[in-house]
Amino acid sequence: MTTHTNSRAGAATENASARAPGARYVYDLSEGDAGMRALLGGKGAGVAEMRRIGLPVPDGFTVTTAACVAAMEDDGAWPGGLWDEIRTHLAALERRTGRILGAAERPLLVSVRSGAVVSMPGMMDTVLNLGMSDQAARGLAAESDDPRFAWDTYRRFVQMYGTVVEGVPGQAFEDELTALKDRRGVRRDAELTADDLRELVATFRGVVRRNTGHDLPTEPHEQLRRAVDAVFGSWNSPRARVYRELNDIPDDLGTAVNVMQMVFGNKGDTSATGVCFTRNPATGARERYGEFLLDAQGEDVVAGIRTPLRLPELESVLPGVYTQLLETMDRLEQHYQDMQDIEFTIDDGTLYLLQVRTGKRTAAAALKVARDLVAEGAIDRRTALRRIDPAQLDQLLHPTLDPDQAPAPLTHGLNASPGAAVGALVFDADTAAERGGAGEDVVLVRWETTPDDIHGVAAAQGVLTAHGGMTSHAAVVARGMGKPCVAGAGELRIDAAARTVTVGDTVLTEADTVTVDGTTGYVYPGALPLVPPQVTDDFSTVLGWADDVRRLGVRANADTGEDAARARELGAEGVGLCRTEHMFLAADRLPVVRRMIMADDAAERQAALDELLPVQQADFEEIFRAMTGLPVAVRLIDPPLHEFLPDLVEQSLLVQRLETDGEADGAPGELERARTLLAHVRRLSEANPMLGTRGVRLSLLYPEIGVMQTRAIVRAALAVRGRGLDPRVEIMVPLVGYAEELRRMREIVVATADEELAAAGAADLDYRVGTMIELPRAALTAGEIAEHADFFSFGTNDLTQTTVGISRDDAEGSFLAAYLEAGVVRTNPFASLDADGVGELVRIGVERGLRTRPGLETGVCGEHGGDPASIALLDELGVDYVSCSPYRVPVARLAAAQARLDGTPGRE
Helix, strand or coil, X not given: CCCCCCCCCCCCCEEHHHCCCCCCCEEEHHHCCHHHHHHHHHHHHHHHHHHHCCCCCCCEEEECHHHHHHHHHCCCCEECCHHHHHHXXXXXXXXXXXXXXXXXXXXXXXXXXXXXXXXXXXXCCEEEEECCCHHHHHHHHHHHCCHHHHHHHHHHHHXXXXXXXXXXXXXXXXXXXXXHHHHHCCCCHHHCCHHHHHHHHHHHHHHHHHHHCCCCCCCHHHHHHHHHHHHHHHCCCHHHHHHHHHHCCCCCCCEEEEEEECCCCCCCCCCEEEEEECCCCCCCCCCCEEEEEECCCHHHHHCCCCCCEEHHHHHHHCHHHHHHHHHHHHHHHHHHCCCEEEEEEEECCEEEEEEEEECCCCHHHHHHHHHHHHHCCCCCHHHHHHHCCHHHHHHHHCCEECHHHCCCCCEECEEXXXXXXXXXXXXXXXXXXXXXXXXXXXXXXXXXXXXHHHHXXXXXXXXXXXXXXXXXXXXXXXXXXXXXXXXXXXXCEEECCCCEEEECCEEEECCCEEEEECCCCEEEECCCCEECCCCCHHHHHHHHHHHHHCCCEEXXXXXXXXXXXXXXXXXXXXXEEEEHHHHHHCCCCHHHHHHHHCCCCHHHHHHHHHHHHHHHHHHHHHHHHHCCCCEEEEECCCCCHHHHCCCHHHHHHHHHHHHHHCCCCCCCCHHHHHHHHXXXXXXXXXXXXXXXXXXXXXHHHCHHHHHHHHHHHHHHHHHHHCCCCCCEEEEEECCCCCHHHHHHHHHHHHHHHHHHHHHHCCCCCCEEEEEXXXXXXXXXXXXXXXHHCCEEEECHHHHHHHHHCCCHHHHCCCHHHHHHHHCCCCCCCCCCCCCCCHHHHHHHHHHHHHHHCCCCEEEECCHHHHCHHHHHHHHHXXXXXXXECHHHHHHHHHHXXXXXXXXXXXXX
16 A cells, blocks of 8 residues: 655654743734734734734634744754643634634634745645534534535545645545546536535545555644644645745745634635735736635635636625625725735625735736836835836746737637747646756646646746636746746646647647737647737836936847847846857858868968958947947957867767768768868867967957957947947957956057047047956956956856856756755855855955046946846945846846845945
8 A cells, every 4th residue: 555644744743942941932813913924924914914903804823933943943843832832822712712623512623824924825735624523523514504514614624634734645535526526427516415525524534544544633633733733844845945946035934824713615605715906916907806716615716626706796696795805905905005915705794804915916017006006106116116026027028929910719718827928738747847947848738737836837938727717826826927827728628648638629739839828818729929028108117217216237238239229128228248259150150250260371360350350340330329329348259269160079970970981972072171170179179168268368369350350349330420320339358367468458459449540530439448357366456457447347157157166057957956955055156146255256356446447337247237136236346237138137227226225335
C-alpha cells in the first residue's frame, strides 16, 4: 500500500526553551488592527480591522507569524506554551459563541486559514469545517433541521483535512465523488441527497485510511492542533516557495494562522460564498466586479470547481444582502483608499466578511486606479507612485492581438487576464516549466489550475482553463504575473492522459499552437500576428508624475534606429549604450567583417574597413535622428574578433568532412577556403576570451578599427545636423583598466574626429569621449582614468563577472541556482546589483572620478539599469543616469521616482 502522509502532521511538539520570556503568540480578533500586519499577517490584520470599524466578521483569534517563525527555526517544534495559549483563546471563543468545538449539541466549527504578511493568494493551506465528526454532524443536522447541509459540511471537512493535513492526493477524493454522482445519475454535487453525502463521508474516511494507514482523527482538539501545524508547514510548500521566489518575498516571514468561527455558504439558496473587487482588477474601471456561488463554500469559488455567477446577479437572488455588500465595498475602499479584494459568505441571508486585502491587479488597472484615486482626491501623486510595482509595467509593453486579423475563434471563455499569447499547447505545469524554461513559447491548458501549478504558469506565455471564473486561482495568479488568461472555456474537453483537448470536432495535441486573447476571452487555432502595444493616457500621466520626482536620468540601450525611436516613445532621455559590434552581424555585413579579420596586411584590412564605414555611418544616422537633441553614447567595438568567425569545433568538423568526402558539387576551392578560415579561428581563439583581446585592447592593437568607427560616428552626426537635427555625440571606450589605455585611445579618437570636422568645416560640433568602468581596477583607479574621460559609464554586467569571479553564461546554468536555493547568496548578482561588492566599487569609482573631475557625468548601462532594486541603490550611490533596454525604460522611470520617495540621499 502506498501512503501519502504530510511530513508535518502530528509533528507539533513543543520546545519550552524556545519561547522568549514574555512572548505572546495568540491574539483575539478584537485585539488586532490593520497596523499589526507584520504580526497577525494580512488576513488576520484585515479581519481584525473590519471588526474594529464595525463590519460583520466571524469571531476568532490569530496565531502570529512569530509563532510560525519560531517553529521554523526549531525544526518544526512549537515554542513552549503555544498549545496552551491556543486552547485558552479557543475556550474564550467557545464562551463568546455559546458553542463547544465539535460538541454533540450546537457544535462550534472553525476554519483554520493561513495569513502571510505579503499576500500570496492560494499558495498556502486552509482547512474549513474543523471540529466535524459523526456526533457533530448529528448535532449540526438537528440544529439546522437540514441533514443534507450537515453531511455536506462533513464530507467537505474530510476531503480538505485529508488533503491538507494527512497529505492524501486530492484526486483520490474527486474520483470517489465523481463515481458516486455517476451511480446516482446526477451531474452536480447539489443533486446528491443527505443519504448520499453520509455514504460519501464513509467513503472519504476510507480513502484517508487506505492512503495513510490510520483513521482520520475525530477528537476536535487533535484536529485543531494538527491543522495549525499543517498551515505552518504550508509556508514552505513547493508552490509557496516558487511564488515567493517569483515575487521576491523573503523566506523568513512565516505565516499567521487564523482560527475563526465557521459561517456557512452551503445552507441552500439563501446562502452563498463569493469574492468581489471594489474596481475591475483587469482594467481598473470603477465598477462592481466579482463572482459568487449559491449553496457553496469559499474554496469552491477560488478553486474554480464550479463556474460562478457574476456579482450583479446577486441582486435578483438576495437583494437586501446585495445592497449591504455594495455599501460595504464602498466603505472598505474609502477606509483603505485603494482597490480592495473582499471574500464574503452569506449564511442563511446574513452577510459575513472573511477577508479584505489590497486587490491584485494588472499593470493597466494599477495605472488607472492610481490616476483615478488622485483625481478623486483620495490620495496624492506621491502615494499613487509608491503603490505601483515598477516591474509590473512590463506587462503593458507586450504585444496584443489585432482584432481585424483574427479568424473565426476556436472557442471562448472568460477574459480573465488581458493580453495575447501564442504558444504550443501543454497539459501540465511540469511540462510548461520545462519547455518554457528552455525558451519555447507554450500555453498551459488545464481543467483548472491549482496553486501547485504556479511554476508552470510562470513559464507559460498564457493560460487556458475549462473551468473557473474571474476570481479563480488561474485568473488571480495570471493577472498578478501579467499572463494572458482565458478561464472557464466550457467547450474544452481535456484528456490529460492522452494529452489532447477537444473542441467540437477539432482535436488538438501538444504539436498544435493556439493564440489566447485574454482581453476578449477568445481562443484561436494557430499563431496569429500580434501588434505592438500602445501607450495609454494613464501610462503617460503616471509616468509623468514619476519624471517630476526622480533625480536619476533614464536612457536606453539601443543598437538600431527602430530601438532608439521606441525607447524615446517610452520616455528615454538618450541612448546610454549603442553596441556597434551588433551592426556587424547582419548577413550582408558579416562577410566583409570576416575579410577585415582575415586580412593578410594592413591594406587589405583597410579596404574591408572602408567598405564597412558607410554602412556603420547609415546605422548611426538612424539613431542620431531618432534621438535628436538627446545624448547618444556609442561604444567602440568590444567583443574579441573570433566571435565574428565560425565556432572552432564546427569549422574543424567541416574541414574534416571535406577532407573525407571531397568537395561539394561544383564548389572548387571549398576545402582550401575552409582550411584558411579554420586557421584564422585557431589563431584568434582564446582560452578565456572575455578577459582576452577585446575592448580597448583590440582597438590599440588594430587602431584602424577605432579610426573607421570614429569616422562613421562623426560623419553620421554631421549628416544628421545637415538635415536640421541636433545630434549629441558621446564616444565610449570599453574595458579600460589603465589610464594610459584611455589616454592613447582618446588621442586616436580625437585626432580622427577633429580631422573629419576640419574637412567638413564643422569645428563647432561638440562631442565627448568617455569610458566604461567594467573592471575592478578601473573603479579603484577611477581618479587617474577620469583625467582622460568626459564621462563614465559603469558596465555592471562585466563588472559583476570580474568582481565576483563568476561567468554569467556558466554560473546561471550550474551552481548559482543551487546557491540561491541554499541561501548562500540572497539574489542573483546579475539580476540585482551586489550592493556590498559591485555596489561598493561603483561608489568608489563615482567618488574618485568626481574628485579628479568635478561634474563628471556617471551612468550605468548594464542590465541592472532596468532593475528596481538596483536602481534604488544606484540613486543612493549618486550615479547620474541608468541605461536599460527600451522596454524597461518605464520601469526605470518609476523605480527612480520611488527611490526618491523612499528618501535615499543620492547626489543632487
